[in-house]
Amino acid sequence: MNEALIIPKEIRRIAKEKGYMIIAHNYQVSELQEIADIVGDSLQLAVHATKIKTEKILFLGVDFMAEMIKVLNAEKKIIVPERSASCPMAVSLSRDEIAEAKKNHEAPFVAYVNSTLETKAMADVVCTSANAVEVVSLLDDTTVLFGPDKNLASYVREKTGKNVIPIPGESGYCYVHDRVCLDEILRIKEQHPNALIMAHPEVPESIRGESDFVGSTSQMEEFPKRSNRDEFIVVTEIGMVERLKKAHPGRKFFAVESMICTDMKLNTVQNTFCAVSEERWEIAVSEELAKEARRAIDRMFDLMESARVEK
Ligand code: SF4
Numbered sequence: 001m002n003e004a005l006i007i008p009k010e011i012r013r014i015a016k017e018k019g020y021m022i023i024a025h026n027y028q029v030s031e032l033q034e035i036a037d038i039v040g041d042s043l044q045l046a047v048h049a050t051k052i053k054t055e056k057i058l059f060l061g062v063d064f065m066a067e068m069i070k071v072l073n074a075e076k077k078i079i080v081p082e083r084s085a086s087c088p089m090a091v092s093l094s095r096d097e098i099a100e101a102k103k104n105h106e107a108p109f110v111a112y113v114n115s116t117l118e119t120k121a122m123a124d125v126v127c128t129s130a131n132a133v134e135v136v137s138l139l140d141d142t143t144v145l146f147g148p149d150k151n152l153a154s155y156v157r158e159k160t161g162k163n164v165i166p167i168p169g170e171s172g173y174c175y176v177h178d179r180v181c182l183d184e185i186l187r188i189k190e191q192h193p194n195a196l197i198m199a200h201p202e203v204p205e206s207i208r209g210e211s212d213f214v215g216s217t218s219q220m221e222e223f224p225k226r227s228n229r230d231e232f233i234v235v236t237e238i239g240m241v242e243r244l245k246k247a248h249p250g251r252k253f254f255a256v257e258s259m260i261c262t263d264m265k266l267n268t269v270q271n272t273f274c275a276v277s278e279e280r281w282e283i284a285v286s287e288e289l290a291k292e293a294r295r296a297i298d299r300m301f302d303l304m305e306s307a308r309v310e311k
Contacts, residue, residue, distance in 0.1 A: 040217075059080050126299070176236075221244060
């Protein structure tokens with residue numbers, strides 16, 4: 001099949017005809033973001049996922065996100081274009097490591113949403129990069145277990161002042177954000193000295209220290225509205241740059257070209273066309289794990305709701 005012949009508009013037409021809502025993560029290629037009904041970060045996708053009216057969803061992202069949407073929509077049919085689109089960080093934390101950490105510490109386990117269903121099922125509460133600081137602040141405990149991202153754990157520790165213990169520790173990180181090279185960012189800054197540096201909290205502390213703003217992708221989208229600058233260096237997966245350009249026409253956003261998640265890019269116009277045409281590949285989750293994961297996800301929603309009511 002010649003990819004050039006597949007018109008993204010055709011994917012939308014078929015999706016509509018077959019009753020699919022298209023949901024895409026911010027890190028998808030721009031052609032796929034263009035055809036989606038909803039584009040967002042993990043928190044936005046989770047919130048939207050609780051309100052979806054259609055019976056079928058075509059999800060464009062990686063497996064743990066598709067599974068969470070399935071958990072929140074047990075009766076719906078969820079399909080993805082590429083079954084092997086996974087997240088190396090999510091699988092870096094094992095059941096045994098969580099059990100061991102729980103045995104050694106009397107503390108709740110906060111699972112970052114970028115984790116497997118099994119990890120979420122073992123958690124006391126789930127969080128996203130947009131609300132990790134808020135969720136941990138709202139817990140009564142002064143010590144929490146947090147995983148799998150060690151960099152987000154250190155950011156939450158810095159912001160809350162709590163004893164945030166990362167599990168699995170040094171081996172828990174996102175390769176896209178953890179391996180980013182400071183020199184590459186500083187070189188972009190040299191070329192655009194007026195640009196502000198916006199970084200995702202999955203980056204290491206050394207990069208956060210050089211940044212003007214640290215936040216999730218949804219928070220990055222909001223930040224330019226509060227800034228009088230017109231140029232921004234975007235220190236997260238390259239797909240986010242297209243989203244920002246669309247959200248803020250007239251402003252300039254510079255990508256860190258090395259920040260590419262190869263798993264997110266496994267979804268293409270071609271395999272998305274095949275997915276919706278043939279209504280494949282359907283996501284299935286274990287009922288038992290889904291029930292336990294749902295409990296931890298609902299706790300996140302409850303904590304956020306209680307904080308909203310108190311404000
Ligand atoms: S960007 Fe990082 S955390 Fe997100 S899916 Fe890719 S590897 Fe996983």
